[in-house]
Amino acid sequence: MNAIEVRDLRKEFKEITALDDVTLRIKEGEVFGLLGPNGAGKTTLIRVLVGLIKASSGEAKVFNLDVNENIMEIRKRVSLLPQDCQTYEKLTAFENIFYYGQMHGTLSDEDLRKRTNDLIDLIGLRGRENDLTKHFSGGMKRKVLVARAVVMDPDLIFLDEPTTGIDVLGARTVRKLIKELAGMKKTIILTTHDLNEVAELCDRVGILVSGELVAIGTPKELEEKFKQANLEDVFVALSTGEEG
Amino acid sequence: MSYKKQIFTLIKQELRQAFRTKNIYLVILVMPLFLWGLQSGIMYFTSETIDSGYEGKDLYFLNTDEGNTTTNLGEEINQVLSLLTTMNESQMYKVNVIDLSSILYHDINSDGIYDLIKENDYSPLVFIPNNFTSLYSSFNVSDGEVLIPEVSVYYLPADNYFGMAIKNTIDGIVYAPPFTMVSYEKVTSTKIEMVTFEGEENAESMIGFITFLSVMLALIAPASYVTASFAGEREKKTMESLLVLPMKRIDILIGKLIAGSFLAVLFSAVNLIGVAFFSFTVNSSTVLSDDAGFELSPAIYLMIFVVMLFTSFAALGLGISISSLMSDQKTAETTYMLTMILPINIVGLIVLLQGVPETLSWLYLIPWTHSMAVMNKGVFPKTYANSSLTGSVTLDIVFHLGVLLIFVIISMVVASKIFDREGVVSN
Numbered sequence: 248m249n250a251i252e253v254r255d256l257r258k259e260f261k262e263i264t265a266l267d268d269v270t271l272r273i274k275e276g277e278v279f280g281l282l283g284p285n286g287a288g289k290t291t292l293i294r295v296l297v298g299l300i301k302a303s304s305g306e307a308k309v310f311n312l313d314v315n316e317n318i319m320e321i322r323k324r325v326s327l328l329p330q331d332c333q334t335y336e337k338l339t340a341f342e343n344i345f346y347y348g349q350m351h352g353t354l355s356d357e358d359l360r361k362r363t364n365d366l367i368d369l370i371g372l373r374g375r376e377n378d379l380t381k382h383f384s385g386g387m388k389r390k391v392l393v394a395r396a397v398v399m400d401p402d403l404i405f406l407d408e409p410t411t412g413i414d415v416l417g418a419r420t421v422r423k424l425i426k427e428l429a430g431m432k433k434t435i436i437l438t439t440h441d442l443n444e445v446a447e448l449c450d451r452v453g454i455l456v457s458g459e460l461v462a463i464g465t466p467k468e469l470e471e472k473f474k475q476a477n478l479e480d481v482f483v484a485l486s487t488g489e490e491g
Numbered sequence: 492m493s494y495k496k497q498i499f500t501l502i503k504q505e506l507r508q509a510f511r512t513k514n515i516y517l518v519i520l521v522m523p524l525f526l527w528g529l530q531s532g533i534m535y536f537t538s539e540t541i542d543s544g545y546e547g548k549d550l551y552f553l554n555t556d557e558g559n560t561t562t563n564l565g566e567e568i569n570q571v572l573s574l575l576t577t578m579n580e581s582q583m584y585k586v587n588v589i590d591l592s593s594i595l596y597h598d599i600n601s602d603g604i605y606d607l608i609k610e611n612d613y614s615p616l617v618f619i620p621n622n623f624t625s626l627y628s629s630f631n632v633s634d635g636e637v638l639i640p641e642v643s644v645y646y647l648p649a650d651n652y653f654g655m656a657i658k659n660t661i662d663g664i665v666y667a668p669p670f671t672m673v674s675y676e677k678v679t680s681t682k683i684e685m686v687t688f689e690g691e692e693n694a695e696s697m698i699g700f701i702t703f704l705s706v707m708l709a710l711i712a713p714a715s716y717v718t719a720s721f722a723g724e725r726e727k728k729t730m731e732s733l734l735v736l737p738m739k740r741i742d743i744l745i746g747k748l749i750a751g752s753f754l755a756v757l758f759s760a761v762n763l764i765g766v767a768f769f770s771f772t773v774n775s776s777t778v779l780s781d782d783a784g785f786e787l788s789p790a791i792y793l794m795i796f797v798v799m800l801f802t803s804f805a806a807l808g809l810g811i812s813i814s815s816l817m818s819d820q821k822t823a824e825t826t827y828m829l830t831m832i833l834p835i836n837i838v839g840l841i842v843l844l845q846g847v848p849e850t851l852s853w854l855y856l857i858p859w860t861h862s863m864a865v866m867n868k869g870v871f872p873k874t875y876a877n878s879s880l881t882g883s884v885t886l887d888i889v890f891h892l893g894v895l896l897i898f899v900i901i902s903m904v905v906a907s908k909i910f911d912r913e914g915v916v917s918n
Contacts, residue, residue: 297735300913322737333727337508349500350736352493379511395732 248311250275250403250434251296256305258291258458265291267458268305273451275310275402276432278425280439280449284486288458289438290330293405296436297327309403323353326401330408330438334388334395336381340372343380344395351399359398366394369427370420386417393421403434410441422448442479452478454485461485497738501746502753505720509754514715519758522708527765530701531772545653546585551613554592555599556623564627565619568642571664572617582656591616604645615646615654617661701769702866703839705762705795706859709802710831712758713751713810714824720747721814721910722823731916744910748807748903755803759796766795791869794888798865801895805858806831808902815909835859858898861891 251273258266265288273279281289294300295307298318307314309321334343341363348359367376370390380388393409406425410418418441425448428435439445445452446466454462454469462469462485466478475481509515552572556565573588575581591613599607607613619642626640642661646654724730733743810827817823834857841851854860865888872884880887909915 294916299731299734299916319737319739322735325735327732327735329728329731331728332732333729335504335508335729337511338504342504342507346500346504347732347736350497350504350733350738352497352737 248275249273249308250277250310251436252306252308252311253292253296254306256292256295256307257303258288258295258300259303264458266295266302266305269455269458269460271453271460271463273434273436275434276429277450278429278435278437278448280437280445280452281455282438282442282445282452282482283455287455289455290407291458292455293327293407293436293438297325297405298322323351324402325405326351326396326399326403327405328392328396328407328409330411332392332407334380334383334391337379339377340367340380340383340387340391341376343391344398347395348398353399362398362400363394366398369424370394384414384417386413389413389417390420393424397424397428397433401433403436404428405436407438408440409437410439410444418444442477442482446478454482456486494738494742497736498742498746498749501733501738501743502750505716505747505750506753508719509716509750512715512719515754518708518712518715519754520761522711523705523758523762523765524768526704526708527701527762527769530704531769545582545656547587548653549587549589550583550653550657551616552588552590552592553599553604553607553613553616554590554619555621556619557621558624559628562624564624564640568617568619568661568664571667572660575660575664581660583660604643608645608647612647615644615650615657617657618643618645702863702870703835705766705799705866706802706862707832707835707839708762709758709799709862710806710835710859711828712803713755713807714827714831716751716754717807717810718814718820718823718827720751721811722817723814723820725815725817725915726819734916740911741907744811744907748811751807752804755800755807758803759799762799763792763796766792794865794869797892798862798869798895801892801899802859802862804899805895805902808899808906811906812902812909815906815912815915838863855894858895861894861898865891865895 249272251271253269253271256266256269256271257264267288269288269292281292283289291300295302296309296314298314298321301315310324312321314321334340335346338346344366345359345363348354348363349356354362364376367373370393372387372390375383375387380391383391389409389412393406396404396406409425410421413421422444425435425437429448435448437445437449449466451463451465452469453460462473462481464472469475469481470477473481473484475484550572552569554563554565554569556563558564558566569588569590569592572583575583576586576588578584604616604618608616620640623640623642642665644654644658644661646657721730724733734740736743809830813827813830814820814823817826838854838857838860841854868884868887868891881890
């Protein structure tokens with residue numbers, strides 16, 4: 248079954264075409280890397296799929312439900328970690344994760360409390376869970392945010408540049424968490440500028456350039472198709488037209 | 492989980508964050524108590540000053556008393572009053588008594604006195620009627636009716652304390668020689684009257700300033716919360732996480748609004764404590780009496796609470812719209828302050844200096860004019876008795892509150908529309 252099915256999706260902001268007839272299928276349990284230079288339309292595509300903005304035309308389905316008609320049902324199974332998102336600094340790490348889960352409303356308080364505690368252990372913040380996150384480093388905050396995004400045990404997780412701006416150890420923890428989620432057959436849509444991360448984590452990759460989906464496949468398939476040595480060269484070739 | 496529990500969780504989260512913000516304590520709890528306390532302090536110490544004298548102030552004296560063949564008691568009052576201005580233990584010490592008797596007609600009536608005050612600013616004015624001596628010299632009884640000679644003290648609201656100090660002085664004069672009562676019928680009354688003019692809502696008395704401060708505070712109170720909760724969340728992208736929850740946008744708005752309303756109610760309640768303290772101080776003052784028109788009944792407290800609440804709600808609605816349009820909290824705070832503070836200062840200055848004259852009735856398009864009008868008319872009903880819009884101060888208050896309520900509803904509807912835009916996430 249497809250987790251995401253997009254057909255001829257178009258989004259225009261006045262004179263700018265942010266998505267240009269994008270057609271895409273992502274299977275359940277897949278880790279899908281969405282690549283593209285800044286302004287390529289990655290965030291716009293995610294926003295359409297979670298119902299934050301409406302497409303100008305085309306069709307978008309999540310778990311076979313139309314995003315325009317069944318967005319509340321979709322949101323019960325979906326989570327988003329937005330790009331550049333910050334924590335609630337006046338709340339503790341535990342509160343940040345727990346309250347978000349409560350507001351999502353899919354788990355009981357008891358289950359949520361247990362899951363919050365498990366996640367705090369997993370991200371290595373045990374002992375700091377009752378500290379306000381304003382005292383946390385950027386990496387610690389990002390770990391809290393990733394934990395917050397998965398606390399309600401969603402089936403589909405959008406992670407918009409989850410490792411940007413955090414240190415090597417923090418990024419490693421986040422990647423470990425993504426792998427664990429992938430092991431649980433969660434569908435993960437990952438946008439990142441770190442192509443090593445994509446190669447390490449993603450089953451398939453889609454490359455967006457100026458709102459157009461110019462390539463889709465496994466990293467290996469793309470390297471072969473575009474006759475490049477690695478994914479980075481594929482990305483450079485498609486984004487700029489230059490040979491890698 | 493029901494959507495009600497989701498909203499409740501959102502409210503809890505909003506309030507928890509708010510109560511961990513120092514500014515919220517400052518604006519909602521500390522400022523109302525501080526400002527009302529400050530005003531009380533000013534009142535208290537001003538009262539002390541009033542007791543010690545009004546050096547350099549002008550007092551207008553108009554004696555139209557025709558006297559009798561042997562004496563003119565009006566003139567004698569003038570002489571004693573002038574004598575008191577040279578005695579440093581008197582409240583009238585070094586007051587300039589300006590005698591208008593030689594330049595004005597003696598057949599002046601009360602309308603004429605009002606005109607004099609309005610056109611020439613002859614305030615405060617001591618007026619002795621033309622039959623003063625004859626009434627005093629008679630047995631005060633005519634055709635079975637007791638006629639009491641009367642000295643009148645007229646003053647504009649700005650001369651509130653001075654006017655009452657003059658009344659106290661005149662009382663002292665007419666109960667001392669040569670006005671000592673020789674029989675119980677021989678009494679003199681001193682009448683005091685605050686003068687206001689139709690079409691003007693004067694709040695020229697110093698205590699009128701507190702209504703301006705209160706309304707301004709009610710506008711500032713929601714600023715910290717509303718800008719953090721909307722523009723702040725947009726800036727930090729937490730709004731995006733919030734909006735992808737399985738909650739309708741209107742429920743998220745309602746949750747945030749209820750949290751903001753809770754803070755507004757708290758502010759209004761704390762404000763009442765400040766008002767109660769102020770009222771206690773003012774009523775303890777020796778110079779203020781019921782004649783000043785300052786009474787705070789439970790109904791007035793309720794009215795102050797309601798007007799503070801409506802004003803805060805309207806500010807909250809406007810604040811949501813502003814904060815949902817601005818991309819960062821700092822810009823939202825600056826825009827919010829300009830949007831709120833500039834109009835209230837225009838209204839405040841005009842109302843404090845000259846009321847709302849008919850030529851400036853457009854000021855009623857600014858909702859805070861209605862907030863100030865309710866406060867002024869509710870707290871000082873006697874001051875506004877002659878200048879009500881509808882013929883009754885109570886009806887005026889209902890009218891102004893009604894306009895405010897309509898504005899609250901409009902501001903909330905506009906806020907919900909703006910919050911529902913796609914642009915609330917895509918900067």
